Structure formats: C-alpha cells, structure tokens
Amino acid sequence: MNDGIGPFGFPHKHLLGIEGLNPIEITALLDRAESYVEQNRQADKKKAVLSGRTIINLFFEDSTRTRTSFELAGKRLGGDVINMSVATSSVKKGETLIDTAMTLNAMHPDVLVVRHPESGSVKLLSEKVNCAVINAGDGQHEHPTQALLDALTIRRRVGKIQGLRIAICGDILHSRVARSNIHLLTTMGARVRLIAPRTLIPTGVEHMGVEVFYDMREGLQDCDIVMMLRLQKERMDGNYLPSVREYFHFFGLDYEKLEGAKPNALIMHPGPMNRGVEIDSEVADDFGRSAIHEQVEMGVAVRMAALEILTANLEEQQQRNL
Amino acid sequence: MALKADRTPGRVAYVGARLLDPATGLDEIGGILTEGELIKQVGAKVTADLALEGVTVIDCTGLCLAPGLIDMRVHLGEPGEDYKETFASAGRAATKGGVTSMVCLPNTDPVIDDMSVVEFVARRARLQGLSKVYPYGAVTKGLKGKEIAELGLLAESGAVAFTDGFSAVANAQVMRRAMMYARTFDLLICQHPEEPSLAAGGAMNAGETATRLGLSGIPRQAEIMMIERDIRLVELTGGRLHIAHVSTVEAIDAIRSAKARGLPVTCDTSPPYFALNEVAIGDYRTFAKLSPPLRGESDRRAVVDGLKDGTIDCIASDHTPQDEESKRLPFSAAATGGVGLETLLAVTLELYHNGHVPILDALRFVTAAPADLMKLRTGKLTQGRPADLVLFDLEQGWKVEADKLLSKSKNTPFDGRLMQGAVVRTVIDGRTVLVAD
Numbered sequence: 001m002n003d004g005i006g007p008f009g010f011p012h013k014h015l016l017g018i019e020g021l022n023p024i025e026i027t028a029l030l031d032r033a034e035s036y037v038e039q040n041r042q043a044d045k046k047k048a049v050l051s052g053r054t055i056i057n058l059f060f061e062d063s064t065r066t067r068t069s070f071e072l073a074g075k076r077l078g079g080d081v082i083n084m085s086v087a088t089s090s091v092k093k094g095e096t097l098i099d100t101a102m103t104l105n106a107m108h109p110d111v112l113v114v115r116h117p118e119s120g121s122v123k124l125l126s127e128k129v130n131c132a133v134i135n136a137g138d139g140q141h142e143h144p145t146q147a148l149l150d151a152l153t154i155r156r157r158v159g160k161i162q163g164l165r166i167a168i169c170g171d172i173l174h175s176r177v178a179r180s181n182i183h184l185l186t187t188m189g190a191r192v193r194l195i196a197p198r199t200l201i202p203t204g205v206e207h208m209g210v211e212v213f214y215d216m217r218e219g220l221q222d223c224d225i226v227m228m229l230r231l232q233k234e235r236m237d238g239n240y241l242p243s244v245r246e247y248f249h250f251f252g253l254d255y256e257k258l259e260g261a262k263p264n265a266l267i268m269h270p271g272p273m274n275r276g277v278e279i280d281s282e283v284a285d286d287f288g289r290s291a292i293h294e295q296v297e298m299g300v301a302v303r304m305a306a307l308e309i310l311t312a313n314l315e316e317q318q319q320r321n322l
Numbered sequence: 323m324a325l326k327a328d329r330t331p332g333r334v335a336y337v338g339a340r341l342l343d344p345a346t347g348l349d350e351i352g353g354i355l356t357e358g359e360l361i362k363q364v365g366a367k368v369t370a371d372l373a374l375e376g377v378t379v380i381d382c383t384g385l386c387l388a389p390g391l392i393d394m395r396v397h398l399g400e401p402g403e404d405y406k407e408t409f410a411s412a413g414r415a416a417t418k419g420g421v422t423s424m425v426c427l428p429n430t431d432p433v434i435d436d437m438s439v440v441e442f443v444a445r446r447a448r449l450q451g452l453s454k455v456y457p458y459g460a461v462t463k464g465l466k467g468k469e470i471a472e473l474g475l476l477a478e479s480g481a482v483a484f485t486d487g488f489s490a491v492a493n494a495q496v497m498r499r500a501m502m503y504a505r506t507f508d509l510l511i512c513q514h515p516e517e518p519s520l521a522a523g524g525a526m527n528a529g530e531t532a533t534r535l536g537l538s539g540i541p542r543q544a545e546i547m548m549i550e551r552d553i554r555l556v557e558l559t560g561g562r563l564h565i566a567h568v569s570t571v572e573a574i575d576a577i578r579s580a581k582a583r584g585l586p587v588t589c590d591t592s593p594p595y596f597a598l599n600e601v602a603i604g605d606y607r608t609f610a611k612l613s614p615p616l617r618g619e620s621d622r623r624a625v626v627d628g629l630k631d632g633t634i635d636c637i638a639s640d641h642t643p644q645d646e647e648s649k650r651l652p653f654s655a656a657a658t659g660g661v662g663l664e665t666l667l668a669v670t671l672e673l674y675h676n677g678h679v680p681i682l683d684a685l686r687f688v689t690a691a692p693a694d695l696m697k698l699r700t701g702k703l704t705q706g707r708p709a710d711l712v713l714f715d716l717e718q719g720w721k722v723e724a725d726k727l728l729s730k731s732k733n734t735p736f737d738g739r740l741m742q743g744a745v746v747r748t749v750i751d752g753r754t755v756l757v758a759d
Binding site: 197198199214237238239240241242243245246249250 | 469471475503559
C-alpha cells in the first residue's frame with residue numbers, strides 16, 4: 001500500500017514483509033538503521049524521537065531476542081513500550097485474533113509489533129487496526145526485520161550486497177527468515193543459493209530467483225556469505241531427517257565443508273544456535289569470520305529505524321487526513 | 323562337487339569358452355585371463371598357449387563363460403534367524419547357483435538400519451570368502467514405516483540401496499519424504515509393492531482358485547495400486563524408485579507407461595512369476611505360498627512380455643528361506659517365500675530356451691542390469707573389473723530336488739522341475755569357489 005513518500009523514502013504504512021519492496025525502499029531503511037549503530041554504542045543511547053508514542057509488542061509465540069530487541073529499540077527512541085505475550089493455547093484462532101486487534105486498537109497505540117505462528121495472520125490483523133504494524137515473524141512466511149538486520153550486517157562488513165554469492169543453509173522449508181532473506185538479497189542483486197536436504201527444500205522455490213544445492217561442499221563453493229538457519233528438534237524425529245548425527249555429518253557447518261567458500265566468507269546465524277547440529281562450535285565462535293553477535297547488535301538499529309519511519313509515516317498520513 | 327577357497331589365485335586362463343557379456347554384447351569363442359582378483363584380458367587372444375608363460379589354463383570348450391550372477395534380492399537369516407539360513411549356507415547355495423554377489427534384505431534381527439549392522443554383515447560375509455554380500459539398508463527405522471532411517475550414513479558405510487524388505491512403506495507422506503531425502507544423495511529406494519491394508523489376511527491370489535480352496539485372497543489390486551501410487555510419488559519427488567517382484571498385468575502396464583514418460587522407475591521380477599502360476603499351489607502346497615502370491619496365467623504371460631520388451635529390468639531370486647516347521651502348517655498359517663539362489667540361473671535360461679529372449683538378454687537380467695542399478699563394480703566381463711565369473715553348460719539337463727539344495731532351508735517352489743542349463747564352475751575375485759562334479 002502506497003501512502004505517500006514519507007519523510008524517509010519508505011512509503012508504506014506497515015512493514016509486513018520484504019516481498020514487494022524495491023531496492024530504494026530497502027536502502028532507505030538500511031541507511032536510517034546505519035545512523036543508529038553508532039548511537040547504540042555510546043553510553044547515552046536515548047533519543048526522544050518516539051516520545052509520547054505507544055508501541056505494543058504482541059507476541060503469540062515465544063520469543064526472547066526479537067521481543068527484547070524491539071523493546072530496546074522502542075525505549076531507546078523514547079517511546080512507551082508494552083509487552084503482551086499471549087500463549088497460543090489460550091487464544092482461539094481466527095475471530096479471536098481480530099478481537100484482540102480491535103481491543104488493542106481502541107487503546108490507540110502507534111505501532112503494533114506482532115509475532116504469530118500462523119502465516120498471513122499479521123497481514124490479517126493489520127487490516128483491522130489504525131496504527132502501523134510491524135511483522136515480527138508470521139508462521140513460515142516472513143520475518144522482515146531479521147532480513148534487514150542481516151542485510152545491514154553484510155553491508156557493513158563487505159560494503160555492498162550486490163553481486164555477492166550468498167548461501168542460505170538448513171531448514172528452508174519451515175523458515176520465515178529464509179523467505180525474507182531470499183526476497184531481500186535477490187532484490188538487492190545478490191546471487192542466492194539454498195543448500196539443504198531435499199526434504200527441507202520447499203516445492204517451487206527455484207522460481208524465486210535462487211539456485212538450489214543438495215550438497216554443502218558444492219553449494220558453498222566460492223560463497224562470500226554463509227547463512228545458517230536454526231534446525232528445530234522436532235524436524236529430526238525421522239519425518240524430515242533421520243537423526244542429528246546424520247544431519248550434522250552432511251549439512252552441519254564445519255571447517256571441512258567451509259573449505260570451498262571464499263577464504264574470508266562471513267558466517268551468519270539468526271540464533272538461537274544449536275551447536276553440533278547445524279553449526280560446529282569452532283566455526284560459530286570464529287572471531288574473524290562469525291558475524292553472529294554483530295547480527296544481534298544490528299537488530300536493535302534496524303528496529304529503531306523501522307519504528308521511527310512507520311511512526312513518521314503515520315503522522316504524515318494523519319496530518320493529511322485532518 | 324568340491325568347494326574350494328584357493329587364497330592365491332595368481333594368473334588363470336579360461337580358454338575355449340563361449341564368452342557371453344551382456345554389457346558389451348559380446349558372444350564369441352574365446353578366453354578370459356584373470357590375474358589376482360581382476361579380469362586381465364578378454365577375447366580370442368586368450369588361449370591355451372598362455373600355459374607356456376606359466377598361466378594356469380582351464381579348458382572350457384563347449385561351455386558358456388559369463389559374469390557371475392548378481393542376485394539383487396536375497397533374504398539371509400543371519401543375524402537373527404540362523405536356523406533358516408546363515409552367511410555360510412547362503413554362500414554355498416549361491417556359489418552352486420553361479421551367484422557371485424547377493425544383495426541382502428534388511429529384515430534381520432537386528433534390522434539393518436544402523437551403520438554397525440551394515441558393517442557386521444560386510445565383515446561376516448567377507449570371512450566366508452564365498453559370494454559377495456551387499457546389504458540393503460532400511461528405508462525406515464526398525465522397518466516400521468514411520469521415521470526415515472539414516473540413509474546417508476548407511477550408504478556411506480556400504481548399503482547399496484534401501485528397502486523395508488517384505489513390507490511396503492505404506493504411508494504416502496513417509497514414502498514421499500523418504501524418496502525426497504534419498505534423492506538428496508541419489509540413493510535408490512526399492513519397494514515391496516503391496517498395499518498392506520488390502521492384502522491383510524490373504525493367503526494366495528484372490529480369484530476362483532482361492533475360492534475353490536476356501537482360502538482368503540490377496541487382490542491383484544493390492545500390487546497395482548501401490549505401484550500406481552508410487553509412480554505418482556516419483557513424479558512428485560523425482561526420486562529413483564525400484565519396484566520389486568512385479569507380478570500383474572496392470573502393474574507392468576503402469577511401469578511401462580511411467581518409463582515411456584521418462585520417470586526414473588525400474589523393476590524386477592522373480593522366477594516364480596514367469597515360470598509358475600497359482601495352479602502350482604495345487605493341493606495346498608505351502609512351498610508355493612509366496613509374496614506376492616503366484617498369480618493367474620494371464621499375469622504370468624504379462625511378466626514374460628515385460629521381460630521381452632524391457633519393461634522389467636532385472637530378475638532376482640527373492641530367496642526367502644523358511645524352515646520346515648514354518649512351512650509344515652495349514653496353508654493360511656504357513657510362512658511365505660521360497661528359496662531361489664540355486665535355481666535362479668536355470669529358470670532364467672528357460673526364457674532363452676523357450677524362445678522368449680536372446681541369451682544375452684536373459685543373462686543381462688541377472689548381471690549387468692542389477693550391477694548398473696546398484697552401481698556395483700561386478701557383473702561385466704571388462705578388463706580391470708573383479709574376476710567374478712560363472713562357467714555353465716547351457717544345455718545340460720537336471721532335476722530340482724529340494725533335499726539336495728545346499729540352502730539350509732529347502733522350500734523351493736520348483737521342487738521336481740526339470741531344468742536345462744547347469745553351473746560348472748564359479749569364480750569369485752579370481753578364486754574358484756565351486757567346481758561341479
């Protein structure tokens with residue numbers, strides 16, 4: 001939905017996904033986030049950009065790092081942040097989700113940050129509220145701020161995204177992080193490869209502008225960036241994969257498999273990591289190559305930018321409507 | 323008859339034989355020189371003159387010399403059912419039948435779903451020094467049809483293909499994921515094609531004969547629908563599928579059309595399905611109780627046609643030893659399966675003697691075709707390959723006598739049958755392991 005240009009060149013009311021965003025809009029978000037990185041490293045981190053604004057973190061799924069990251073981002077911009085964790089078991093789906101949205105809407109928040117286990121649910125909720133909505137992960141669909149923080153990390157480390165060869169490895173099938181990253185990285189001109197056993201590669205994904213590999217050494221050949229995904233335990237009970245040891249043997253990232261990648265290839269992981277499952281501890285802790293902690297740091301900056309931009313867009317819209 | 327295990331084969335020349343190599347189409351008089359474990363030279367230049375160079379020369383005049391047989395579906399009792407068959411007894415039966423390599427099913431106790439069992443099988447077979455044994459790994463853990471086994475690790479430790487043995491992977495989602503997972507490593511899945519819920523409780527082929535005998539039947543559709551379903555799963559996943567012992571008209575038609583569409587589907591059949599029909603059950607003969615059950619005559623003829631036109635790729639004995647106690651029971655309660663290692667070559671040669679297929683085609687079903695499918699080094703008369711050979715008399719007649727089988731279990735459905743074509747000598751890795759009297 002195009003609601004005017006907005007003061008930051010990101011002309012959208014919500015941030016529901018990466019799909020559909022163009023390189024200019026993505027760059028606008030990343031540029032704004034970049035400006036917060038240095039601020040976050042100073043002793044005094046607080047600004048008054050969101051003073052008087054209300055942000056509600058509405059999480060229908062357990063999360064520690066994403067919720068904390070959004071909470072910090074809101075508070076550092078001087079906003080009032082409220083966390084609402086809703087255990088999915090106690091919430092009936094469908095109508096109740098909308099009821100919850102309407103109830104919260106009546107309290108006049110400025111931004112709703114929503115995570116929900118069902119794909120498409122955040123979009124549904126966004127249609128029922130007046131405020132801006134940020135998707136903090138919906139089912140297996142999208143997790144846009146994760147892709148943005150990954151992009152910011154890459155941009156700061158390598159200086160660009162365009163033309164890089166980037167491998168995304170692991171449970172692509174169930175990963176919203178993978179989907180958002182595929183959209184973002186291909187939009188920004190990177191060459192994206194997916195590497196996983198066939199049971200974890202979703203049907204038709206090759207039509208999303210990526211190359212698919214089923215062998216780590218082959219797929220990692222000449223890669224600049226290696227993004228590992230978290231493999232959930234319940235995937236390893238024989239439905240998708242036979243066992244942890246077999247998965248690690250063939251698809252766990254270790255130095256041996258990494259040999260064919262570029263010498264300084266950056267290692268990334270959205271966390272939380274399963275050491276010895278998808279990634280070897282040595283690789284994860286490799287100070288020179290692993291960007292895993294930097295990703296967490298960039299997360300706060302990216303979320304500050306998203307909150308600031310959407311709030312500004314909302315204000316502009318409200319003024320136009322007066 | 324003598325079983326030998328000559329440990330230092332040196333150089334041996336088999337001369338004056340009719341060389342038959344389905345892989346290259348070779349059919350000419352000549353010889354094979356072996357050096358150590360390997361084939362050194364093949365052709366007319368290998369003659370008795372080599373004796374002057376100190377080569378041991380074996381005169382094969384009047385006999386056929388072909389690659390040793392590969393039996394791609396053998397049930398070994400060991401580990402777990404040593405009273406039915408052991409590595410040693412199966413190895414003796416195999417060498418007598420000219421079978422130099424066996425691919426054994428994972429239906430053992432413990433099941434071959436763990437690397438340690440694969441290694442155990444390989445080690446035990448090596449100690450015998452008889453026929454080579456290559457294990458199938460289980461598709462699902464414990465053959466339970468629920469969770470995918472460690473296909474990648476099993477393949478690395480030596481499993482050549484994957485099957486749940488006597489039972490089909492019945493759940494379509496499990497089969498789909500197994501095929502997709504297997505395709506990750508380009509592994510072959512081999513399915514026993516029978517819809518278990520439809521076959522449950524059946525003792526023989528459903529139809530008039532079953533009705534007259536008062537036995538509950540297994541509908542032919544149990545096979546047909548599982549094969550049709552699996553072909554759809556091949557379309558979905560692109561995984562390589564091999565269908566074991568096909569036995570019905572429509573199943574063969576389905577495979578024929580799948581192959582015409584370019585799908586990676588192969589299949590085999592077993593001697594009972596082209597040499598016998600359900601009439602062999604006669605008066606409740608439990609030795610003719612097999613899985614799949616012996617079918618009607620039109621099905622038998624369709625199997626022959628499938629072999630003739632290449633729809634069926636391989637012939638496997640489906641060797642299933644059952645001790646006397648498990649066969650000396652009322653038909654419904656008796657165990658299924660028949661031994662077949664010692665009759666595989668002769669029944670396969672019937673296809674040639676009856677004018678259905680040329681001799682090289684008949685041999686291809688039991689040599690080059692399974693070798694290619696399982697990616698084995700053996701099965702071809704090529705320089706540098708293992709010297710696994712069978713020397714046989716194409717015409718010699720003999721009679722199958724269950725009591726005289728070397729297999730520990732004697733349950734052959736071919737008891738009393740007259741055969742044409744007999745093994746004279748079996749060579750494995752350059753060593754003569756059997757010489758017939």
